[in-house]
Amino acid sequence: MSRMFPLIVEGAVTRRRGKVLVGPVDLRLEARGVTVVIGPNGAGKTSLLRMLHGIARLNEGRVQWACDEAEARERQAFVFQTPVMLRRSVRENLTYPLRISGVGRKAAEVAAEGMADKIGLSGALGRSALALSGGERQKLALGRALIREPEVLFLDEPCAALDGRAMREVEAILLAAAEGGTRLIMSTHNMGQARRLASEVVFLLGGRIHERGAAETFFDNPETPQARAFLRGDIVE
Amino acid sequence: MGDLWDGLSQAFFLLVTLDGDLVEITLRSLQVTLSALVIASVIALPLGALLAVRRFRLRRVTIAVLNALMGLPPVVVGLIVYILLSRSGPFGVMGLLFTPTAMIIAQVIIIVPLIASIAHQALRELWTEYHDLLISMNTTHVQRMKALLWDGRRALLTASLAGFGRAIGEVGAIMIVGGNIDHATRVLTTAIALETSKGDFALALALGFILIGLAIAVNFAIHWLTQTEREGRW
Ligand SMILES: Nc1ncnc2c1ncn2[C@@H]1O[C@H](COP(=O)(O)OP(=O)(O)OP(=O)(O)O)[C@@H](O)[C@H]1O
Ligand SMILES: [Mg+2]
Numbered sequence: 001m002s003r004m005f006p007l008i009v010e011g012a013v014t015r016r017r018g019k020v021l022v023g024p025v026d027l028r029l030e031a032r033g034v035t036v037v038i039g040p041n042g043a044g045k046t047s048l049l050r051m052l053h054g055i056a057r058l059n060e061g062r063v064q065w066a067c068d069e070a071e072a073r074e075r076q077a078f079v080f081q082t083p084v085m086l087r088r089s090v091r092e093n094l095t096y097p098l099r100i101s102g103v104g105r106k107a108a109e110v111a112a113e114g115m116a117d118k119i120g121l122s123g124a125l126g127r128s129a130l131a132l133s134g135g136e137r138q139k140l141a142l143g144r145a146l147i148r149e150p151e152v153l154f155l156d157e158p159c160a161a162l163d164g165r166a167m168r169e170v171e172a173i174l175l176a177a178a179e180g181g182t183r184l185i186m187s188t189h190n191m192g193q194a195r196r197l198a199s200e201v202v203f204l205l206g207g208r209i210h211e212r213g214a215a216e217t218f219f220d221n222p223e224t225p226q227a228r229a230f231l232r233g234d235i236v237e
Numbered sequence: 238m239g240d241l242w243d244g245l246s247q248a249f250f251l252l253v254t255l256d257g258d259l260v261e262i263t264l265r266s267l268q269v270t271l272s273a274l275v276i277a278s279v280i281a282l283p284l285g286a287l288l289a290v291r292r293f294r295l296r297r298v299t300i301a302v303l304n305a306l307m308g309l310p311p312v313v314v315g316l317i318v319y320i321l322l323s324r325s326g327p328f329g330v331m332g333l334l335f336t337p338t339a340m341i342i343a344q345v346i347i348i349v350p351l352i353a354s355i356a357h358q359a360l361r362e363l364w365t366e367y368h369d370l371l372i373s374m375n376t377t378h379v380q381r382m383k384a385l386l387w388d389g390r391r392a393l394l395t396a397s398l399a400g401f402g403r404a405i406g407e408v409g410a411i412m413i414v415g416g417n418i419d420h421a422t423r424v425l426t427t428a429i430a431l432e433t434s435k436g437d438f439a440l441a442l443a444l445g446f447i448l449i450g451l452a453i454a455v456n457f458a459i460h461w462l463t464q465t466e467r468e469g470r471w
Contacts, residue, residue, distance in 0.1 A: 074375055078373040080370070080373075086367070086388060
């Protein structure tokens with residue numbers, strides 16, 4: 001079992017030029033499950049994921065993994081809302097995370113081929129990543145994040161540019177990863193997807209955790225009127 | 238008018254028959270400038286990458302110095318190198334003054350700032366694109382610089398070509414430190430200056446054509462590189 005958890009967040013705040021992006025956040029995440037972060041545009045979903053991952057400056061409070069920080073950094077990966085493509089071939093995008101952690105070229109390429117197969121990009125291995133469509137880019141970003149078999153995987157709206165079928169494929173990959181022991185922490189605007197994947201839900205509003213609970217309870221019986229309105233698809237202030 | 242036509246036709250004759258002096262001077266020019274280019278690129282490209290990825294204390298100062306050096310008249314660079322290499326100067330014992338090595342040193346000093354600041358500009362852009370990903374992957378500073386240098390290679394080649402263009406056409410500094418010695422340190426630009434002052438337009442024009450040809454080739458290469466860059470090829 002993972003030695004990274006529990007993840008303890010206390011009074012954590014991220015600001016940008018004085019403006020609070022997210023926080024103060026108090027949160028305790030256990031080793032099991034899939035946490036789905038939801039909330040309206042600008043609620044702070046991206047900011048929260050970045051803060052937990054440690055790539056946003058922490059202005060106050062703390063984000064504490066159970067293991068030491070260097071180790072925690074090595075075992076996480078992040079899939080960005082707008083996928084970042086290295087200006088290289090699809091194959092080299094996939095091998096990059098392995099190569100920088102010291103895996104040999106041959107082994108990395110074998111792993112890349114396996115991963116390309118999984119994400120349905122086998123035919124595109126030799127193409128420039130810049131020549132991929134938006135959906136293909138998202139899949140490549142996911143494959144690149146999974147290839148080091150991270151213990152924790154952050155995903156910021158990983159299916160935003162995917163059609164129905166690609167979304168199902170990606171969800172299958174995510175569920176398989178979760179079953180394999182990868183802890184998923186993701187945001188989504190797709191409530192269907194949230195229901196399918198989540199074991200627990202964090203509902204953000206105005207940069208704060210407004211409500212949090214086990215997925216079933218949250219979806220069937222949200223506590224706050226704002227969460228109820230959000231799930232109905234109403235505008236939440 | 239007659240002089241000009243005479244000069245032109247003789248110049249073409251020199252070019253077509255691959256005149257010995259012409260070839261020697263051209264090859265020396267290329268040798269000096271390509272050596273300077275390799276050395277300058279090895280210094281300037283990593284420097285550009287370092288300036289892009291690291292927020293170190295002397296970063297602002299370094300950028301300011303580079304910009305100031307870029308505006309430095311080459312003649313002044315020549316003067317300084319001359320003083321340093323002259324027999325009474327600190328490096329006088331090495332006996333480098335009036336050798337191709339001295340010219341290479343002067344050209345390196347002239348083009349390092351140019352290549353470094355073009356490289357820095359291009360890599361800074363790439364870095365804003367890569368920043369989140371490479372930080373997230375927990376890369377070391379060296380790995381980040383490597384990724385930028387590799388993935389920005391087209392822009393960097395453009396930077397180097399700009400340096401080549403500047404160096405091959407430079408005359409003031411290498412005239413001072415090289416001395417324009419026949420069969421030793423005479424290069425395209427200094428030869429043109431000399432032949433023109435002697436009134437021998439034929440050789441001057443022939444050398445000029447070569448210089449123009451090189452400049453056009455470099456610009457063509459830069460154009461082609463930016464083109465493929467935009468289309469996202471290799
Ligand atoms: N770089 C930044 N500078 C200033 N403000 C920012 C910056 N990034 C985000 N914000 C602000 O922080 C708040 C939270 O943004 P965040 O991107 O976390 O929202 P989000 O929930 O991910 O939204 P979306 O659903 O649109 O992706 C927003 O009000 C946004 O305008
Ligand atoms: Mg977002």
